[in-house]
Amino acid sequence: MTDYKSISLSxxxxxxxxRDMTFMxxxxxxxxxxxxxxxxxxxxxxxxxxxxPEQKRExxxxxxxxxxxxxxxxxxxxxxxxxxxxxxxPAEAITMTSAEREKGEENLYREEKYASTYEINMLxxxxxxxxxxxCPKEAIFLTQDMAPADYRREGFIYGKEKLxxxxxxxxx
Amino acid sequence: MDILFILEKSVIILVVFAITxxxxxxxxxxxxxxxxxxxxxxxxxxAGPLGLLQPLADxxxxxxxxxxxxxxxxxxxxxxxxxxFMTTALISSSVIPWGDKLVIMGRTIQLQAADxxxxxxxxxxxxxxxxxxxxxxxxxxxxxxxxxxxxxxxxQMISYEVAMGLSIIAVLMVSETLSLRGIVEKQHGFIDWTAxxxxxxxxxxxxxxxFKQPLAFLIFLICAFAETNRTPFDLPECESExxxxxxxxxxxxxxxxxxxxxxxxMFISSALIALxxxxxxxxxxxxxxxxxxxxxxxxxxxxxxxxxxxLFGIFFYMWVRWTVARFRYDQLMNLxxxxxxxxxxxxxxxxxxxxxxxxx
Numbered sequence: 439m440t441d442y443k444s445i446s447l448s449x450x451x452x453x454x455x456x457r458d459m460t461f462m463x464x465x466x467x468x469x470x471x472x473x474x475x476x477x478x479x480x481x482x483x484x485x486x487x488x489x490x491p492e493q494k495r496e497x498x499x500x501x502x503x504x505x506x507x508x509x510x511x512x513x514x515x516x517x518x519x520x521x522x523x524x525x526x527x528p529a530e531a532i533t534m535t536s537a538e539r540e541k542g543e544e545n546l547y548r549e550e551k552y553a554s555t556y557e558i559n560m561l562x563x564x565x566x567x568x569x570x571x572x573c574p575k576e577a578i579f580l581t582q583d584m585a586p587a588d589y590r591r592e593g594f595i596y597g598k599e600k601l602x603x604x605x606x607x608x609x610x
Numbered sequence: 611m612d613i614l615f616i617l618e619k620s621v622i623i624l625v626v627f628a629i630t631x632x633x634x635x636x637x638x639x640x641x642x643x644x645x646x647x648x649x650x651x652x653x654x655x656x657a658g659p660l661g662l663l664q665p666l667a668d669x670x671x672x673x674x675x676x677x678x679x680x681x682x683x684x685x686x687x688x689x690x691x692x693x694x695f696m697t698t699a700l701i702s703s704s705v706i707p708w709g710d711k712l713v714i715m716g717r718t719i720q721l722q723a724a725d726x727x728x729x730x731x732x733x734x735x736x737x738x739x740x741x742x743x744x745x746x747x748x749x750x751x752x753x754x755x756x757x758x759x760x761x762x763x764x765x766q767m768i769s770y771e772v773a774m775g776l777s778i779i780a781v782l783m784v785s786e787t788l789s790l791r792g793i794v795e796k797q798h799g800f801i802d803w804t805a806x807x808x809x810x811x812x813x814x815x816x817x818x819x820x821f822k823q824p825l826a827f828l829i830f831l832i833c834a835f836a837e838t839n840r841t842p843f844d845l846p847e848c849e850s851e852x853x854x855x856x857x858x859x860x861x862x863x864x865x866x867x868x869x870x871x872x873x874x875x876m877f878i879s880s881a882l883i884a885l886x887x888x889x890x891x892x893x894x895x896x897x898x899x900x901x902x903x904x905x906x907x908x909x910x911x912x913x914x915x916x917x918x919x920x921l922f923g924i925f926f927y928m929w930v931r932w933t934v935a936r937f938r939y940d941q942l943m944n945l946x947x948x949x950x951x952x953x954x955x956x957x958x959x960x961x962x963x964x965x966x967x968x969x970x
Contacts, residue, residue: 467828470934477648477933487652 502565502580505558507602510548515602516577519553523569523578531562532569549575556601560585560594614717623704623723630703633921634873635665641873641928648932672866680859682752691747692860692867698740699874705729706881707791709891709913712906721913722791729790730778733882734771737837740875741767744846747868748856759855762939763846766836769946770843774833776954777826780961781819781886790885793819800894807968820887825957827887829950834879836946839872841931845939880923884916891916 445451462468488495497503508516519536537554539547546552569578588594639654639661646653655661682688706729709721726732741764748760785793797817805815805822820827836843847855857868884890891912900908937945 470930473933474929477929480650481644481647483650485647485652486650489652 497582501582502567502570504560504581504583504585505563505569505596505601506579506581507556507598508577508579509603509605512545512548513605514544514546514548515552516548516575517553517556518549518551518575518577519556520551520574522572522574526568526572527563528566528568529562529564531559531564533557553598556598558596558601560596561591618717618719619723622719622721626703626706626708626723627700630700630874630877633877633924634870635669637873637876637924638668638869639665640924641931644925644928645932648929669866672863675862677862677864678859680752682750682859684750687746687750688859689864691743691750692857692864692871693743694746695740695743696867696871696874698736698743699871699878702733702736702878703874703881705732705790706878706885707794707890708916710909712909714906720791721909725789725791727787727789727792730782730788730793733790733878734775737875738767738771740871743871744856747860751856751859753859755853756856756858759846759852759858762852763839763856766839766843766845766942766946769943770833770836770950773829773946773950773954774837776951776958777829777833778886780826780954780957781823783958783961783965784819784822790890794885794890794892797889797892799892799896800889818887818889818892823887823957823961825953826961827883829954829957830886831883832945832950834883835927835930836942838875838879838927840876840927842934842937843942844936845942876924876927877920880927881916881920883923884919888919890919 510516519534521534521536524530524532524534534553534556536551539550539552565580567580570580585594585596642664643653643655643661653661654664657663657667679685679688704723705726707720707722707725712719712721744763744767745760748756748763751757781793782788785796787793787796797819799817801814802817803814804812805817806813815821835841839846846852847857852858857865860868891909893912893915896908896912899911
């Protein structure tokens with residue numbers, strides 16, 4: 439006969455005793471005193487609160503937040519609208535249309551082809567970072583910022599005016 | 611009755627009312643801050659310096675909310691409930707002695723609104739009327755959760771009043787007076803040099819009744835928690851079962867009155883515990899202060915001591931709230947009827963025997 443009570447597949451089984459409570463335990467008061475000691479210790483502990491607008495929690499260096507479309511060292515957009523980011527995106531959040539660079543726009547776009555529109559739907563995006571990995575031109579990156587809240591769905595479709603790196607921005 | 615007497619009592623009543631309101635107001639704030647501290651948080655600290663204006667913000671919120679009256683057959687009772695609960699909560703502070711006497715320009719002023727010789731009976735009577743406020747409010751809400759909460763509240767308060775009254779009897783046997791001032795004066799100073807008499811020698815013992823009647827203190831404390839509907843006995847308003855208990859249907863300042871009156875009850879019961887068991891306005895070395903510095907200084911220090919004890923009582927209420935889980939209803943009734951009442955009776959018998967043998 440196997441003693442089924444002693445079988446423990448995980449090896450972490452604990453036997454629960456069903457003995458009656460002793461007199462001291464039935465009094466209940468010593469246990470309450472002990473509990474009050476514990477709560478009092480918590481009272482004087484350092485608090486875990488981060489005072490948000492003044493203090494901010496440090497993000498991990500690999501945190502993936504809002505996207506940014508980079509410019510090169512001359513301030514020209516790096517993106518060539520190759521579409522690899524849209525292809526790699528598992529959430530199908532990225533759409534773009536391409537256009538050919540005209541004469542005199544060399545300071546605006548690095549290559550002959552560029553993205554005339556580039557939209558990311560922030561409600562679809564899962565911030566996986568695959569667009570960043572797919573990009574052959576090092577044009578799209580995920581930053582440490584969060585996508586802010588909005589009242590309307592349309593507000594979450596980020597176009598180039600929100601995505602392209604500002605010229606006065608320090609180089610990321 | 612001269613005009614000065616009326617003036618003096620009016621000032622005392624006004625000051626007591628103002629202080630009661632102020633302390634109840636800041637208890638709501640204190641509750642939130644202490645709750646946060648017990649949970650390793652910071653609590654409200656945005657409104658004003660250290661968040662001290664938070665109660666005002668809460669008050670403004672309460673006043674500007676929609677004052678909703680449900681489709682109830684009796685609108686008058688619905689409005690009367692919170693009014694009654696608030697009134698009874700405030701009345702009981704009238705017999706509490708906040709301090710000894712001040713001597714101003716040859717006039718002795720007792721820091722108490724009314725020193726009646728049956729003060730304890732008065733307090734108990736008023737507290738029992740307080741049940742009607744809950745019961746009327748819960749019944750007039752015309753809502754099953756409110757009614758359940760009200761029935762729970764009233765049955766709980768009535769059962770625990772029995773044990774509370776019995777525990778007090780043992781104290782009264784030692785104090786030999788029903789006047790709260792008399793009871794406090796019996797606990798004079800901190801050490802009673804003639805407390806225990808064996809033959810012709812006297813042994814010293816602490817004069818506060820918490821040391822003379824520890825069991826009565828324990829019973830009274832537990833009953834006070836049940837009487838004020840505080841955790842672990844907050845069954846009348848347990849959110850997980852009854853939505854909000856007897857004040858489910860209340861909104862705006864009527865709800866505010868219920869919540870506020872509860873904090874006043876807490877303050878008054880802390881004050882009662884301080885008076886009955888912790889010597890009220892007595893403190894160690896009060897005779898020395900009275901003889902060397904002055905009667906008024908001793909009295910003011912005594913008022914400070916009284917308020918320190920009371921405020922600690924309020925802190926204790928909050929401390930217990932974040933420690934002990936809520937009782938089940940049958941456990942609550944078992945504790946009240948089968949444990950506390952027999953214990954209180956045993957305490958009376960033992961006290962009676964001790965008093966009998968030590969006085970002869």
